[in-house]
Amino acid sequence: MAVLLPLIGTVLVLTALVDIFLTVLHPRSESNLLSIPVAKFLWCGFRWLAQGPPKRRDRILSYGGPTIVVALIGVWVLLLLVGFALIVWPALGTGIVAEQGNTPTDFATALYYAGFSLGTLGTGDLVPQTAPYRLLMVLKSLLGFSVFTLVLSYVLSVYNALTSRNTFALSLHHRTADTADSAVLLARLAAGNDASLYHDISDIAKDLTSLLEFNNSYPLLLYFRYRQTYYALPRIVYLAIDTATLINCALNADRYGAVAEASGAAELWYGSIHLMKELDQSIDSRAKFLPHDYAEPLWREHYDHALEVLNQNGIKTTDIPLSGAQSYLSMRHQWAPYLAKLIKHMGYLPSQIYR
Template identity: 70%
Template sequence: MAIFLQLAGTGLVLVSLVDIFLTVLHPRSESNLLSIPVAQVVWYLFRAGAQGPLKRRDRMLSYGGPTIIVTLIGVWVLLLLLGFALIVWPGLGGGIQAQQGETPTDFVTALYYTGFSLATLGTGDLVPQGATYRLLMILKSLLGFSVFTLVLSYVLSVYNALTCRNTFALSLHHRSADTANSANLLAHLAAGNDTRSLQQNTASIAQNLMQLLELNNSYPLLLYFRYRQTYYALPRVIYLAIDTATLVKTALDQDHYSSVIQAAGTAELWCGGLHLLEEVDQAIASNSGGLPKEPQEPLWREHYYRALETLKDCGIHTTQNPAGGANAYVSMRRKWAPQLHKLIRYMAYKPNHIFQ
């Protein structure tokens, strides 16, 4: 029985340490053991409990990200605490003795003794007697201190990454004249029909998108930080970036803007947006759904023609073949719209809050 308990405890400790290693020291979206499942469960509970008026629902969902971080840390600590408690439990009254009186041998005492060691508070009123339990106490103290330091650095890194994401979101929001309209964004980027300025602006947005892609890959829990202000929404950031690239390729005059259409920045914006959607899709539950059942292509064409009018009103040279451009736009949008709608639904947004 004692061996079984200690093996089970060792397994719990290893699970916790492996997940801490994968989440903190090897931060990639594809390498995790507990972090993504824990995040999905907590987010599901928040979505299920977020009922009532829109403002109240958005306010409740805005606490989802911080709660996931706290829950994940709690799971790590709980696994370490339970695991080491199972390891030392058979040693109570033998290899571990009370300084005064009879040594309790219940599991709560094992938790108490383990908690003292993991918190680096010492041994309390229980003292290890043999070399094995003394070395185990040192190991628990070292792990407790290391886990505390790693968790603190991870939390700081997550919030630094979140600040970078929010800064990029605000930049796109204000560049699009405080709207979710990619045509407005492109009109400002291409103001004056200056191809060099448009190329530089596109490259700048693409660089920020590449940074966001890497941050999301390193810290996939960023996905679950959902603010009440929709201009911070990750789906809106992705939409503005990737739809702008789609309009550059299909709505602008092919001759005047050929250097921009073929530029590396435009390719980064397009491919990076698709890549980011693929990365996010891996962290989303498979039953989140895709496009709505109603036909979407007529709405896409309507959006495209409205974008052409917006660009023309701003004096931007647009394509000389609007019908062909609309077909190309619809064809390109099919490549990213299903994943974007899946993300919008998973994050409990309404489509009209994300794009116009």
């Protein structure tokens, strides 16, 4: 036991430190040890609890993201605390003794000693007597202080990224005149001159690229879900990718061909595809789709609606609507599966995301 317990404790401590390193100092969606499994497990629990009316579901799921962050921090602290407690437990009464009286040798005392060293720069009423345990006490104090600083900076970074995502969501929502309609968004973007159209598309593409990098760096952002659907991550993705699709399929090629070939439109399309593929790695692959997700007649109806909205706003549309519709359906098939999985995973109904 004198060898086994410290060995188990060392494994727990190293597990926590490796996951903190991968999550905080090397933040990539594919680089994690515990953070993504913990997030998936808790999110499944929230989705199970949220079964019922939409208002109840939205309310419960809105607490998912913050709870996952707190739980992950708790897992790190618990692993460090229990790990160091197991390391010092065999030394109670020998290498570590009480300043006065007999030294308790139970596990609770080991937890107390480990927690005191991790949380402060002191030793309390238990004092290490040998050089290895004195150095271990210093190491625990330094790790405790470092972990606290890293975790605090990580939480601040996550919420800064979340604020940027919410700002982008609101910008898209209001650009659609609060309709969540990509056709209205494109009509308003194209209502000005070509220079403003290029500029606006490029701005949206840049915001989307920033969102992609935020989600790569902080995968837990996926689980922040608000009651208001205009903040929904699937809606952000839908408005971006469907607008890019309509740019290629609905606008008149002679009048807006240069816009469709411009770098901003390319960034909007490929950035959206890239974002959905990255998010897809964090989504349960067993998610089942609804019939609505692949209803081509509804897609065609949406395309016809887009042409109508664009024409009503004086935007010149394609001369060959049938060919444009076929192109639209073909392009939508490329991203519809990813969006359907994202909507399902986040606990939304398709009608909440697009209309």
